[in-house]
Amino acid sequence: MAIILFDDDARNTLLPLTYTRPVADLRIGILTIAEKWAEYLKSTFSFRTEAYLQVKFPLAIHDDNIFINGSVCPDDAVVEAIKNLSSGQALRCGNILVAVKLIDVYAAAFNPLATYSNEIVYNNELVMIRHPEDIFRKNDTELRKDFKLLTKGRKSANISSTNTIIGDDFFAEEGAQAECCSFSTLNGPIYLAANSEVWEGTNIRGPFALCEHSQIKMGTKIYGATTVGPYCRVGGEVNNAVIWGYSNKGHEGYLGNAVVGEWCNIGADSNNSNLKNNYGEVKLWDYPTKSMRPTGLQFCGLIMADHAKCGINTMFNTGTVVGVSANVFGGGYPPNYIPDFSWGGANGFEEYAFDKMIDTAAKAVARRPHRKFDDAEKAILTAAYELTKGVKK
DSSP states (O other), X not given: OEEEEEOOTHHHHTTTTTSSSOGGGOXXXXXXXXXXXXXXXXXXXXXXXXXXXXXXXXXXXXXXXXXEETTEEOOHHHHHHHHTOOTTOEEEETTEEEEEEEEHHHHTTOOTTOOOSSEEEOOSOOEEOOSTHHHHHTHHHHHHHHHHHHHTTOOOOOOOTTSEEESSXXXXXXXXXXXXXXXXXXXXXXXXXXXXXXXXXXXXXXSEEEOTTOEEXXXXXEESSEEEOTTOEEOSEEEEEEEEESOEEOSSOEEEEEEEEETOEEOTTOEEOXXXXXXXXXXXXXXXXXXXXXXXXXXXXXXEOTTOEEOTTOEEOSSEEEOTTOEEOSSSOOOSEEOTTEEEETTEEEEOOHHHHHHHHHHHHHTSTTOOOOHHHHHHHHHHHHHHTTOOO
């Protein structure tokens, strides 16, 4: 039985994060949503997403297929409900199609908006990622679930006795390194993946996950629920943030209630606000309506899409959305919405020249020898560039 993770209209409400990936490739907790389903169902997966993304995230249809909504995070109850589906049967929660089981003849014509004659109503609560802020809002729940999933029946590797570990929910993979640090698991688990490093003088309060080959620099202060994805370098002060991977926040400065994509760089002493001075509700730029959308949140900081960069001492206002490959620099507060492929700061933005944008992206990827800026990566950025062309900078 093949897992096919499909995008529905959450793909649009999650922009700009989903210009460069399917919904199920979002990281929340320790794993991406796709990796979670693979762990629960012990199966490989493919994606049904936008045509331009399929070059990197291909679709593979088999004789028997389970289409699963890529915005849904698995748990034991929904996994059991999906396993019990018969061919042609669908699972629906409210107006959201959660899953449907289809043979190959019908799989090729799958439509996420379709209804099915044989549908089961799912009444249990689900963790669904429908807007960018859901990623940091629900990261606590997913960190705890992923920690249990990945550590069940396993024993933590030994870690240096120079560290102070408070509580019992600490797990280190083989190759994880830390010296002279404090780890408190009283408020949630802490997970250090293989070949990750936590440098001297760091203080971490869970729940927290550090993915493979990432580094936390000396004297860093991290509060839960925070995830640092693979091949990142992070310093300063971080609170309830999800950094996906291959990104750097290597210096002092505050990052809170935030989502940072891949291949991003946050300049030294840059900060984001996560609380308005009047303690009011934070609004975020909404791509489908092209307007500011109420989030219902009092704490909401920065949403930064893939390949975005900011210069030193950048000051992001509460509830700022930074688009794909945006390059932010200069003094003052830039606006709360920084369009994709734009270049500038508080004094205004212009379009980021395509060739220069591609050259910068290629140089960033080249710094990780095991990753290649190949034709697929270039094609995705090219398509996203074309989709956003003409948007006022």
